[in-house]
Amino acid sequence: MVSELINANPVVYEKKERRDRGGRAVLDEYAAEPIDQLEIFDHIRDIKDPEHPYSLEELKVITEDAVDVDDQRSYARVTFTPTVEHCSMATVIGLCLRVKLMRSLPSRYKVDIRVAPGSHATEAAVNKQLNDKERVAAALENPNLVDMVDECLAPSYA
Known part of the structure; x- marks a missing residue:
């Protein structure tokens, strides 16, 4: 029911054109080329929003510029911007990003998932939850949360 949504009418943006880079389904620890910002963005851009039939890219929850990566230090940070300040799905979105990167990046990587500064009413609490291994x-x-995450990560054929 639309009236139950926090943001019933989100702004939807056009997706950026994909650049063919010979993308890898799982980023290989032993690949000759380093993992970069665009490659990580390509892995997370199609994650579906938990409340809407759009990708996080289409809602501008994530952008290529919000991905930082240092392959030599095995570090990646994704900063996302919820569509509204009181987004009740912010932790679910962050968990989806974390799970997708856990499944895609080599295990040597430390991943930091953050809400963009000033974009969420409980920013500090959300960031703490998303970056605490025990809470994750x-x-x-x-099982219900895992089902929701898996649904958001399922490939879209639209």
């Missing part, structure tokens, strides 16, 4: 592990033990 506990969330991933909840």
